[in-house]
Amino acid sequence: MSSGAGTQPEWLNFEQQHVWHPYASMLDPMPVYPVRSASGVELELEDGRRLIDGMASWWCAIHGYNVPELNQAIEDQLQRMSHVMFGGLAHEPAARLASLLLQLAPEGMQHVFFADSGSVSVEVAIKMALQYWQAQGRKEKSRLLTIRHGYHGDTFGAMAVCDPVSGMHHLFSGLLPGHYFADPPTARTDEEWDDVQIESFRALITEHRHEIAAVILEPLVQGAGGMRFYAPEFLQQVSLLCAEYDVLLIVDEIATGFGRTGTMFACEKAGIFPDIMCIGKALTGGYISMAAVLTSEKVCRGVHAGGDVLMHGPTFMANPLACAVALASIKLLLAGDWQGRVQAIERQLSDELAACRALDGVADVRVKGAIGVLEMKQAVDVAAVQHTLVEAGVWLRPFGKLIYTMPPYVMRPDQLSLLTSAMFDAASHGH
Ligand SMILES: *Cc1c(COP(=O)(O)O)cnc(C)c1O
Numbered sequence: 001m002s003s004g005a006g007t008q009p010e011w012l013n014f015e016q017q018h019v020w021h022p023y024a025s026m027l028d029p030m031p032v033y034p035v036r037s038a039s040g041v042e043l044e045l046e047d048g049r050r051l052i053d054g055m056a057s058w059w060c061a062i063h064g065y066n067v068p069e070l071n072q073a074i075e076d077q078l079q080r081m082s083h084v085m086f087g088g089l090a091h092e093p094a095a096r097l098a099s100l101l102l103q104l105a106p107e108g109m110q111h112v113f114f115a116d117s118g119s120v121s122v123e124v125a126i127k128m129a130l131q132y133w134q135a136q137g138r139k140e141k142s143r144l145l146t147i148r149h150g151y152h153g154d155t156f157g158a159m160a161v162c163d164p165v166s167g168m169h170h171l172f173s174g175l176l177p178g179h180y181f182a183d184p185p186t187a188r189t190d191e192e193w194d195d196v197q198i199e200s201f202r203a204l205i206t207e208h209r210h211e212i213a214a215v216i217l218e219p220l221v222q223g224a225g226g227m228r229f230y231a232p233e234f235l236q237q238v239s240l241l242c243a244e245y246d247v248l249l250i251v252d253e254i255a256t257g258f259g260r261t262g263t264m265f266a267c268e269k270a271g272i273f274p275d276i277m278c279i280g281k282a283l284t285g286g287y288i289s290m291a292a293v294l295t296s297e298k299v300c301r302g303v304h305a306g307g308d309v310l311m312h313g314p315t316f317m318a319n320p321l322a323c324a325v326a327l328a329s330i331k332l333l334l335a336g337d338w339q340g341r342v343q344a345i346e347r348q349l350s351d352e353l354a355a356c357r358a359l360d361g362v363a364d365v366r367v368k369g370a371i372g373v374l375e376m377k378q379a380v381d382v383a384a385v386q387h388t389l390v391e392a393g394v395w396l397r398p399f400g401k402l403i404y405t406m407p408p409y410v411m412r413p414d415q416l417s418l419l420t421s422a423m424f425d426a427a428s429h430g431h
Contacts, residue, residue: 007047009034030383033390038065041411043395051395054405054419058397059223059255061286063332064408070285073328077321086114086317093323100330101279101292104264108273109294113310114318118254118280119153121291122216124312125250125276126157128295128303129214132248135306141213143177145204145247147184151224152216152252161216163225166400180204180212184222185230193233202241209245214276216250219266220368223255227373227404229366232270239272248299250276254291258282258330259338260406261369262346275299285329290322333409341409345370348413349405352420359428363401372420373404374427385426392422403427 016029024030034046041064043051056062063070077093084091098112113128115121126144133141144161151167152158159167160176169176183200205212219235222228242249251274256266260282263269267277276299280291295303303310316322349372356365356374364375380398389396396405396419403423407416 009046040064053395056408059406060281062282064410073324077324093320094318097323097327108296110297111295111300113293115291116314118291119155119158121278121293122152122158124293129248132302144179145215147182149184149225185234198237214248218252229368235270248275252278254280284326287325288322342370376401394422
């Protein structure tokens with residue numbers, strides 16, 4: 001490795017012994033790479049190496065890093081106020097952001113609840129759905145229906161609708177509410193739709209409609225649960241069944257929102273209108289944690305029908321810095337040809353990753369929008385693969401059997417080619 005111990009910063013040793021990293025052992029830590037700064041689509045390590053970032057920091061830095069317009073928005077807001085409580089106070093950045101979100105969202109979304117992370121927005125969405133039915137005097141509608149291989153966050157309510165196997169339900173069995181899990185659609189989007197895909201879902205919703213408050217789904221792309229893609233027809237069927245059986249539909253657009261799959265929100269591709277929508281991740285262009293729950297008029301009125309209010313209010317609700325940078329990020333997105341960029345990335349990923357299909361260790365290659373996935377036949381050795389990738393000058397974070405990229409939309413074709421050839425090399429080395 002070109003970075004000898006001598007080039008490591010002095011704080012790293014302490015950090016490794018005392019600071020938890022996500023999904024990692026504190027006692028037997030995996031290597032971490034110290035970063036000094038980031039700009040454009042590059043991370044600069046403490047030893048001076050520059051890596052092309054194919055992760056957009058877990059899918060949120062859609063414009064890359066150190067973006068002048070976004071820096072300016074934060075600096076301007078900082079001069080006015082970085083934060084005030086949202087209980088009893090209101091401010092322009094939140095109002096303007098809410099207005100822009102409702103303009104962009106699918107028709108019917110009328111109200112915005114600002115949360116501080118994606119997981120919290122999922123908690124709020126679930127709480128709204130439960131409270132909606134309680135207020136109608138239908139307390140028995142208290143369960144959720146979803147599909148396996150989903151991911152909705154790491155807090156308890158969200159965890160209970162994550163995939164029961166990969167979602168660590170076994171660690172907390174007995175503590176998590178029992179929800180219903182249908183077979184996920186297996187249709188590839190290039191195959192013709194077959195109604196058999198919806199059968200398991202239809203059976204569950206038909207049988208349990210009296211106790212199901214809401215369906216929750218990631219539209220078109222199941223992200224952290226396995227980077228699986230499915231056809232819009234599935235969503236259309238789900239939406240029809242929800243309407244038929246009086247079940248609310250929550251779409252979790254936290255990963256797919258803001259253009260990642262080629263449309264502003266993935267559910268647009270299916271032409272469906274959810275009752276509740278969660279957004280997060282790319283909302284602030286990757287600058288500050290923030291999420292939001294959007295709801296229809298029907299849900300909003302229903303939640304209050306029993307005379308109660310929604311009992312939720314994070315300390316940093318509608319943080320003005322986050323609102324200001326989110327507003328700037330969305331304006332920046334709309335000012336450029338984001339759709340053309342995502343399409344160009346999609347074409348290039350399809351062309352350049354196709355060669356990976358011939359590799360022994362590769363089970364599947366799939367691309368949707370600005371998402372490129374290599375599914376290996378076996379779980380990858382993350383530390384080894386990451387080392388290979390860093391040596392090649394790129395940053396990716398494989399998990400399970402997957403080596404994948406969700407690059408910033410501003411990545412140049414030559415930078416993307418470096419990424420895809422590093423993915424090919426990593427996949428061909430067989431680890
Ligand atoms: C990342 C993610 C979440 C959780 O968001 P956090 O901000 O990490 O809490 C929820 N749902 C989906 C689909 C996600 O991709």
